[in-house]
Amino acid sequence: EAGVTQSPTHLIKTRGQQATLRCSPISGHTSVYWYQQALGLGLQFLLWYDEGEERNRGNFPPRFSGRQFPNYSSELNVNALELEDSALYLCASSGIQGDEAFFGQGTRLTVV
Amino acid sequence: QKEVEQDPGPLSVPEGAIVSLNCTYSNSAFQYFMWYRQYSRKGPELLMYTYSSGNKEDGRFTAQVDKSSKYISLFIRDSQPSDSATYLCAVISGSRLTFGEGTQLTVNP
Numbered sequence: 001e002a003g004v005t006q007s008p009t010h011l012i013k014t015r016g017q018q019a020t021l022r023c024s025p026i027s028g029h030t031s032v033y034w035y036q037q038a039l040g041l042g043l044q045f046l047l048w049y050d051e052g053e054e055r056n057r058g059n060f061p062p063r064f065s066g067r068q069f070p071n072y073s074s075e076l077n078v079n080a081l082e083l084e085d086s087a088l089y090l091c092a093s094s095g096i097q098g099d100e101a102f103f104g105q106g107t108r109l110t111v112v
Numbered sequence: 113q114k115e116v117e118q119d120p121g122p123l124s125v126p127e128g129a130i131v132s133l134n135c136t137y138s139n140s141a142f143q144y145f146m147w148y149r150q151y152s153r154k155g156p157e158l159l160m161y162t163y164s165s166g167n168k169e170d171g172r173f174t175a176q177v178d179k180s181s182k183y184i185s186l187f188i189r190d191s192q193p194s195d196s197a198t199y200l201c202a203v204i205s206g207s208r209l210t211f212g213e214g215t216q217l218t219v220n221p
Contacts, residue, residue, distance in 0.1 A: 100146060
């Protein structure tokens, strides 16, 4: 069974551009979580989607947005990129309430 | 106050030592508890998952939960250099997933 997959693995953008990151959850999982992990720092919660709806949002500006598709895959969009947005962006998925959450390998976004 | 507190370390131990990693949480609604291991520049890997007070063993790893004290621990026996990584605790309430900051562990040969 495939795990959580994220694409692309690496992404280089210039300041002011937009970035789109994608996540495919484990088959059968309906919840998708997005986290930002800057170098040397902990996981900062960005967004949580479940059953196509945004359930919770972390303390990030509105230029961080996303959506979840009917097949439960998800997109994270970051507009007007800033240098400080350079980080590893991690996606996790889980199934029914209280189920384990599994992570993808992340997308490393570099803003130059 | 953070919902989940974890000492970031760094923690450095000799090979073969018993390692104790700890987290405290503030909300008694948290029902499920997990430990993840994250190697540098990789996604976190689920190590242990438990939902009841007490101990759960898996090989060299033991997860311990004390719901009355809101305290969770991960013990690593006979630690190996390959255990060097960042360890993250996580708690779930409903489907809301909250992480600690992570503890950086180095096991020296």
